[in-house]
Structure formats: structure tokens, C-alpha cells
Amino acid sequence: MSNLPPSLVDKTVAVLGGTGPQGRGLARRFAAAGLPVVIGSRSAERAAATAEELAAATGGAVTGADNAGAATSGDIVVVAVPWDGHGELVAGLAGELAGKVVVDCVNPLGFDKQGAYALVVEEGSAAQQAQALLPDSTVVGAFHNVSAVKLEDPEVTSVDTDVLVLGDVREATDLVQDLCDTIPGVRGVYGGRLRNAHQVEALTANLISVNRRYKAHAGVRVTDI
């Protein structure tokens, strides 16, 4: 626990959509880093089952709840739900999420036989949609481009990628950069304001193309910093 930076001591991280691959992978890594984690899901039972698995796998403190319960418990709340239903979920939790840092890692993508492509989002990006629906929360975009396969693989001891962290409030982006840095190999890099979140979300479509072409689980590093 002593490895946690001061900003994260005594902080509980909730992961909404924590039973999906991305949420489960992030929850696993946060738990392994010594952070108390609450898995959120539409089904409290499925959340509890995933929590039990992750607690056993990591030795960390992982519990499960429905999404509203997890949102209430978390000091930092990660939103890792599918894009379809993102707005509805977030809007319904505005009260629970008030005053908190909400980390949106949702990628609005479509898929057809030519692969993945970015969807047009009325608010500009999933992160901006969340901020519009959560006027009393501070939304930060992060973890868009991290391979769930790598996060979930216990044999991957170092996840070789940077995470671009997007937001308009320095204290919140600094906190989320610290959260990124708890995952071995990962570096949180400030990547600009929330208005520039769209392209980072959409870049996941390019990484899916890279993965197909090169048979990889690609990530992104920022050079010269």
C-alpha cells in the first residue's frame, strides 16, 4: 500500500461496467496496486462474482455492487460501460457522482466488415457527453487506448503503453495521471483539454486496424517526454 502516491491514499476506485473486459482489466490492476476497488454492474450479483474472482487473483480488496452503489462508494469513479447506453447510465447517476472525479474511458465506435470506425457524437466525445450530463462532477478522459487483453493477462507484468489523460481541471488530470501510474508499465500523460478527447477515443479504431494487420495488442507511447 505504501507504494501509492499521496493523492491516492485512502481513495476507493469504483469501476462502472466493471464486469466487461476493459473495466475488469482496469479493476484488476488497481486492486493489484493496493487500491480498494468496487466493481459496478447492472447486476449486483455479477459484480459480486467478478469482485470475488479479482480479489482472489490479486489479493486486493475488491467488492461488488450495482452501478449506483458503486458510484456512491467510489471516490474516483471509472466509467467503462459500452457506448450504447453510456448517456443513459451517466445521466441516471448524476446525484451519486456529484463532487467526484469521473474517469470516462468509453470509445464510441461502430463496426462493419471493414473494421472499426469512429461514431459522430453530438457533444463531441463520450467524455464531453459525460461532462454535459454531470455538471457537478469533474470528468477526465483516460484509458481509451489500453488493451483489455493486456490488462487482464496476469502474465503481463508490464503494460507497455502511455495513457493520454484529458481534462479541464489540473487537479483532476494530475490525480488520474497518478492513477495511471499505479499500473506497471503505464505512464499517464496529460493530453489536452476535454474538447480534444474525441480523437483519442476514436484512435482506438486505428489501433484495432493495427491489431488486425500486425496480429498485436497495440498501445501508444508519446516520445520526447
Added chain:
Amino acid sequence: MSNLPPSLVDKTVAVLGGTGPQGRGLARRFAAAGLPVVIGSRSAERAAATAEELAAATGGAVTGADNAGAATSGDIVVVAVPWDGHGELVAGLAGELAGKVVVDCVNPLGFDKQGAYALVVEEGSAAQQAQALLPDSTVVGAFHNVSAVKLEDPEVTSVDTDVLVLGDVREATDLVQDLCDTIPGVRGVYGGRLRNAHQVEALTANLISVNRRYKAHAGVRVTDI
């Protein structure tokens, strides 16, 4: 010259907008790699002056012409003009560019006191706009995120970045990946179809934010490939 891959032997590269920082930087590197380069500019005189400088600096074969002349001379034509005027320039050279691989590296960005942001492009991206205006050319997107400062600095012997190469025709993206690889340190990586070019163009806004925050000239590497 013998270091050139077979695909680039006897190929002339034209760089439209070759007197601006990005075009000048790319032209310098291509010339240094042994490729014959034609600098294009609205002003043939300014193109000739830049060409003379780059020939002296690199020992390469660099000549200058107006943009139409350069488009005619090039086997591969790089479009490195400002976004403002991009469509007009490209449309006016449709005849000269017919049958050629056109490499678009234009980033449609706006700037205000909060920094850079991505502009909405009716066709989706600059690259898609070019393809729509050049039905008889094969448009490939590339070189969006490469630091002009690094390209232009003769003391930078290795430009530490990958270049995401976007396009719908495999032969053309392979060729442009080879072109990327002529620049020391640079690796051309297939990054998806043209419909996914927008976010790569727009990512330059994020890198501008990174550069401000970290006092850097950031680039991007793709991991796990």
C-alpha cells in the same frame, strides 16, 4: 542511393507547400535519403530558393517549381499546405495528380487562447476531402504527427516517432510506409482505412497540448508491433 527500397528507386517525390516548415522538413529528409525532390509552392521563386538551400544542406537533388509544376514532376506527391486553401489547391491539380499516389499530411486545426482543437471537416478529414476531389488519384494519409522542428533540425540524426499511414489501397500504403522508413528513426505503421484519418489528423492538437505542458516536440510510437 542503394539504401532505397525497390519501391522507391527512380521515384521523384514532390512536396506541395514545400516552403512551409512541415513540407520543408519532409523534403530535407527525403533528399537526404537519396530521393529526387521537387519543392512546390505558390511562388516558383520561393520554391527555387528553398530547393537551393536544401540541396546545399543535404547534397541531394532538390529543385523547385510552382505547385502545378511540382505535381506534374512527382511520382509521389506530398500535400503539406495549410488547411486553409487545401481543398482549392487540391481540386485545381486534379489533372496533374491523376494516376499518382498523393500523400496528404494536412491537419485541420483551429487555435484559440486555450490552444489547438480539431476542426469539423465536411468530408470527415483532410485526406478524405483530397480523395473526394481527386477521383483518379490514390490518396494516403501520413506524416500528420511528425514534429517539423525535428525534421528540420540537422542535429537530429534520428526522428523518434512512428508515422501512422492511412489508406484504402494496400499497394499505396505499403509504398508510403517505405517512404516513411527512409527517414532515420521513423517507422511507417499501417493505421487503418482513410475513413479513420480524422482522428490521426486531429491528434496533432493533443500533441500540441503535450508540447506545451512538457516543453517537448512529442511524437507517437505504437507498441507491441
